[in-house]
Amino acid sequence: MLIAQVSDIHASPENDHLFRFDQVLNWLTHLQPDVLVVTGDLMDGHWQEGYIKIANRLNQQNYPSLILPGNSDDRSLLRSVWDENRWAHDAQGESLHLTHNTDGIRLIGLDSTIDYKDYGSVTDHLEWLDNQLSDAYSPPSLLFLHHHVFASGIPTLDETMCRGLPEMEDLIRRAPARLLAISSGHVHRPIAGTFAGIPAYICGSVCPANPVWFGTVNAPPANDPPALIIHRYVSNSLTSHHVCV
Numbered sequence: 497m498l499i500a501q502v503s504d505i506h507a508s509p510e511n512d513h514l515f516r517f518d519q520v521l522n523w524l525t526h527l528q529p530d531v532l533v534v535t536g537d538l539m540d541g542h543w544q545e546g547y548i549k550i551a552n553r554l555n556q557q558n559y560p561s562l563i564l565p566g567n568s569d570d571r572s573l574l575r576s577v578w579d580e581n582r583w584a585h586d587a588q589g590e591s592l593h594l595t596h597n598t599d600g601i602r603l604i605g606l607d608s609t610i611d612y613k614d615y616g617s618v619t620d621h622l623e624w625l626d627n628q629l630s631d632a633y634s635p636p637s638l639l640f641l642h643h644h645v646f647a648s649g650i651p652t653l654d655e656t657m658c659r660g661l662p663e664m665e666d667l668i669r670r671a672p673a674r675l676l677a678i679s680s681g682h683v684h685r686p687i688a689g690t691f692a693g694i695p696a697y698i699c700g701s702v703c704p705a706n707p708v709w710f711g712t713v714n715a716p717p718a719n720d721p722p723a724l725i726i727h728r729y730v731s732n733s734l735t736s737h738h739v740c741v
Contacts, residue, residue: 497599499638499727500529500559503681504701506568507550508540513703514549516722520702521553523741527726529559531598533605535681535699536566536642539573547577562594564605566642566681567614567656583607586624593624601676601729602637604628608658609642616643616682619660622667632672638727638734644680644698646689651711653683661691668692676734679725686723686738697736699725 502520507513524532532554539546554561563578565571571592583592594605606625608616618625618641629637643658658664658680668675669692677695685708686700700723707718726737 497601497729498527498529499601499603499729500524500527500532501535501640501679501699501725501727502532502702503535503642503699504537504566504684504703505534505550506537506540506701506703507546508543509546511540511703514546516702517550517553519741520722520724521557523739524557529726531559531596531603532557532561533603533640534561534563535605535640535679536564536609537568537681538563538566539570540568542570542573544573544576547573551577560596562596562603562605563592564594564640564642565592565607565609567609567616569609571609571611584624586621591621591624593621595628597635599729600635602635604637604639606639606641615656615659616641617659618664622660622663625664626667626671629668629671629673629675634673636674636676636729636732638676638729639678641678641680643682644687645678645691646696648683648685648687648698649710650683650685650706653706656682665692668694676729677727677736679727679736685720686725695734695736697725699723700738700740
């Protein structure tokens, strides 16, 4: 089972990020994953034509795609371009969560975005997440969201990481279902860490990467090509491969 994850395209009429996304999709034609998860920030600004361009590209692939919003996205435009039924809603009604069961693994997408805020939060969605992880007999799960759940070390980005994390950690630690890993985006840099005792990943970005900067006076250069993660689930074991194309 191969799950491709891409994040942070940040397409707009003023940049070449759709071309960078095309590079990723062209690389994926050689791999042919079973499913693609896009973990938010498809657009910069309210560019409906850009969402349509991405949807058209995804519709041409031989695998299904799952879409989560990020803080730069417009939920109403996402709904106008993609079928509303692809998402699962919680009590708040506006959130675009998702679930996808395939080949012995369950993919859970948690909408961590807050309108008009760069930071994210899971606080209002923990009941929904708890319901997804409440069955000990459900397939092992992989959780996706846009905002990162462990500190990247990049000060400006860690100011906008997910809120409500202590409560989510407690939920995950006591959940009956098996959670294999958590994978997010938002930071524009591939990073590995842990959360609630399980692996946690930040996917590199399709758009130009942020530098490996820890608040020092000088920041090293960043010239990374478009990046993605390939999550491979075989024989009850998950491995996650950070790839640049």
